Amino acid sequence: MPEPVIVARDLVKTYGELSAVDGISFEVAAGESFGLLGPNGAGKSTTMRMVGAVSTRTSGELSILGLDPDGSGPEIRSQLGVVPQADNLDTELRVRENLLVYGRYFGLPRRQVAARADELLAFAQLEDKGKAKVDALSGGMKRRLTIARALINDPRILLLDEPTTGLDPQARHVLWDRLFRLKEQGTTLLLTRHYMDEAEQLCDRLVVVDKGVIMAEGTPAELIRRYSTREVLEVRFGSDRNAAVAEQLHGIGERVEVLPDRILVYTDSGEADLVRITEAGLRPVTSLVRRSSLEDVFLRLTGRSLIE
């Protein structure tokens, strides 16, 4: 087991009365992909900013690559690539210029930065946009440029805060593909998501965060095994009837969860339970059997849905 590159112990960040992060501990090994999953306001971005050595922690221990962000901020940041939740590109500069300027911040020679910028424009599929104004880019293109910018220094650790926000399925697919490749090359990835989809496959390990504390930790498969059933049966009876029908579903599945628009039946065999429901004379408007996901883990842990 290689020495962890990120060690957080009882990490706390308070803003006045509010504890945005309230005692979080985790470790990330070199080359590992680690996810922070949680709903809005859970403290994911705040944690990312502390790990990114831009936000001073209130208390707790934090070590990145063996260095303390208090005092070694520039050293740590020299090894990071950061994709913030909200793009902060310089809209007064052109696309390629954003990369040129940013590369310089790492003390890289102009020539090297220029070469790297061209590689990254290709990586982000923005080759023909190099001279465009940033404002003329679509939201997804801006996102890709932000990601390209984060790679200008060949980072050891890549921090991605909701990286796929605003990307269409095609661009998303390309991004995950690139992230997989970076992972293969040994880059450590730390990413946040409020819904998991493809990230489920990318993350070696993840923590579920809510209200600034860790609710659970493990590999995606472990978490699903521990907190959910193999399958989920989703049935809809119309929003006014769901609650009433749920009363009658006693004994079906391991657990029943009523959401405003549907009922979730946690079970090992969705098909069999669907048959039992229809045999009981209940006619769902729609029904769907699917595998359990981290979304279900989250619902179980917090009683709330990830996607509002």
Added chain:
Amino acid sequence: MSALETRTDAQAAIAAATRPRRWGFWYVAEHRFRVMRSYTGTVVVAGIGSPVLYLYALGVGLATIVDASGTTIGGVSYLVFVAPALLASAGITAATEEFSYPVFLGYKWNPTFTGIHSSPITPHQIVDGVIVSVVVRLTVNMVLFYLLMLVFGAVPSATGFLAILAGLLGGLAFGTMLMSYTSTLEDDTGQIAMVMRFIVLPMTLFSGTFFPLAQFPLWLQWIGWISPLWHSTELARVATYGYAEPVWLTAVHVLVLVGLAVFGWVLSRRIAVRRLEK
């Protein structure tokens, strides 16, 4: 083995941060120059056009009336009197442009400073780099202005070129103070426009720009005393036409301007840390 590995990680990080630690402020300035490049045209056209307009309108136009009445101001023509003040005023205007919206934007609307801070650059270096870039821009402005003053024959004294420094110092004194203010803004609901209207404009009127401060009743003269523009104007006058004032007063001008500039600089650095590292 593993301890060794961590040490190499940390050592690599320390090595990689050496250049940014030393030159970070300059990288920020480079960034600002690139942004300024997009409005170089405006800077140059305004940097030449506006001195020409002002020197002509006031120094030649208005001067015909003032000089015709047979009065001189402290023994010099109106052109010679007003030109250094116009230079000082141009310094404040240019500094106001650079330290108002660009700084506000850096923190807020399009938070480029946040982006820069994710790299090895520190908040202090961001402030320093912005200031360095403005010093360069201001110097260009002041040199252009000074050359035009020469063309208009508004510089009798051989020490005239020192007015460039006076203008630069005035711009920085006001500019860094302004930066510390714009750095604190969470929203711009007209505050920056208010600064222009209720601070910059009155300052121009009450700083001995168009006529000597002594023309005002004493209870209004204090505005001049605390105005960076007045101090910078008086310094420029000493430089361009040997305006006679006690040496201690000249020293006071320099001290006040340097003091304000340093105060605004230190304050801006502190605010940058508070704001970017929260």
